[in-house]
Amino acid sequence: MVHDLKLSFFGAAEEVGRSCIFLESDHAKVLLDAGIKLGKHIEYPNIPPSIVKDLDAVILSHTHLDHSGYLPHLFAMGYTGKVYATKPTIELTNVMLSDYISISAPKDVTNKTMDLLHKSYEIAEFREPFKIKDLDVEFFQSGHILGSSMVRISDGRKALFYTGDLQLAKTRLLGGADLKNVSAETLLMECTYGSKKDVFPPESVTVKKMLSSINETIKTGGKVMIPSFAVGNAEQVLLMLDDYMNSGVIQKVPIYVDGMINKAMRIHRHNVIYARKELQMRILMSDYDPFRSPNFMPIENKGARGDVVKKEEGCIIVTTSGMIVGGPILFYLSKLAGNPRNKLLQIGYQAAGTTGRELQDGAREITIDRRKVKVGLTIENYHLSAHGDRPQLDLLLKRVHGLKRVFLIHGEAEKLAEFKGDISNRFDVVIPRQGERYDV
Ligand SMILES: [Zn+2]
Ligand SMILES: [Zn+2]
Incomplete structure (x- = not known):
């Protein structure tokens, strides 16, 4: 041996x-x-x-x-x-x-x-x-x-x-x-x-900047897209948005939640015992369920997705995939990326070779489903990794x-x-x- x-x-x-x-x-x-x-x-x-x-x-x-x-x-x-x-x-x-x-x-x-x-x-x-x-x-x-x-x-x-x-x-x-x-x-x-x-500011600083940027865009009727990982930063960002929308820090607009995130949120809800104590207590001590907040509008089908991009309203779209390699974000970007009124907030790690990384590095044209898409919107990066x-x-x-x-x-x-x-x-x-x- x-x-x-x-x-x-x-x-x-x-x-x-x-x-x-x-x-x-x-x-x-x-x-x-x-x-x-x-x-x-x-x-x-x-x-x-x-x-x-x-x-x-x-x-x-x-x-x-x-x-x-x-x-x-x-x-x-x-x-x-x-x-x-x-x-x-x-x-x-x-x-x-x-x-x-x-x-x-x-x-x-x-x-x-x-x-x-x-x-x-x-x-x-x-x-x-x-x-x-x-x-x-x-x-x-x-x-x-x-x-x-x-x-x-x-x-x-x-x-x-x-x-x-x-x-x-x-x-x-x-x-x-x-x-x-x-x-x-x-x-x-x-x-x-x-x-x-790779040293990131405290989350409170990041969140403050992010909220004021979101407000700025919704006020002008723009749409804020937040590509997220179905498990991890999607839940983080949704809990944060819900919290600040309830307290009035961000204006009340629909938060559309598209893709696998909806299923992942349900799994988070019934496994909340694995989450931090404060979150468990909040759910146990009140009727409020942040994973099923009335602020969230789940998008269940392609028709509904089309309606979101057509509607003349400011809104927030939280969807997959986090590094823009697939998922509904490709559809939203193909329709919304050209308009300078809209915004893309990148909140997680963007691996080399992904469209997310290209955008992070300043690309002003991307390829979605073999079609070239001009990028006219504002892109911002926040560390909510x-x-x-x-x-x-x-x-x-x-x-x-x-x-x-x-x-x-x-x-x-x-x-x-x-x-x-x-x-x-x-x-x-x-x-x-x-x-x-x-x-x-
Ligand atoms: Zn991981
Ligand atoms: Zn990993």
Whole structure:
């Protein structure tokens, strides 16, 4: 016996997308996440079929497709083991994956594959350790989205801590990552915002600016579009808009909610026990349900979508996808992007290669369904991301006890290199590449 843990990286290596890390112990073979990379083309993790067949378990940190989107393909390749995740992650993943499969229609995935996946789920609760063969596994709140987890895995000799995606600060929805008494020698950390320049103002400052910008546009009868991730910043921004509309800070106009967000909101409502305490109390102590606010107007079909763009009124449209790679936002932009009275507010991470990133970088013409669309509206960026910024990543390194080795993943290559330069005097820092294997 070698008595070593081994890690192989099949994705999220010098990139944000297709998180997929293979962990081997003396007796267990486990996959940490099974994601895809979204962009103009979908990219899969480079995991060899021989490894998939031998897997004992998949640990799913959270529902975003860059962590969960490869699951159906694993089952299509013959995987027969369990998928461990929290209850909200399981429910949200079912919605996200059925949307992904119906839109991208991958040839290898059948109804039978999806049935196998649905039967494979095992609920993991936060801070309730369980065993996978010789491994002790424990989930911790990661503060990123509802049900999102960090995972500590130990073979009794060594421990590693995988952050998934994390947010240390409190948000409207969640109470921040739970890092109380966490120890591990090895850390696998996401670095979406790993550059020293990635320092964001407090949410209150961002929100104030955003609200006055929204008011400015609605006053002139313009439409404000907010492309959002169905799970995560959509709920955050909707709770915020509802709150400030009720208190009169923003003018009362319809908030149209289109796409998968409506389903995700229902799942948030009945899993509110996983949200921050203040939100739970508010729902318990009053009749008010912010997830089903009368300020929200769900858009249920294409006809209704057409009416929204035709109506001469100021309004707010919150819809998917967050990085403008699909979803109803493409329709709204194709109709509304030309009018300088309208506004596009980008609130989350925009990965390289997405239309969202092009717009963020100043593109004044984009392609939607092979048609060129002129961009005449105002574009503004606000940080309402569910990811921690660089000071929070530095804080994470202080909060995990006994750290010796740090793997930097889930980040753009330049940010990872910069981060490594800043911390390599304190830790053994590795930026793993696709397909590389390491002893831990
Ligand atoms: Zn995520
Ligand atoms: Zn991610």
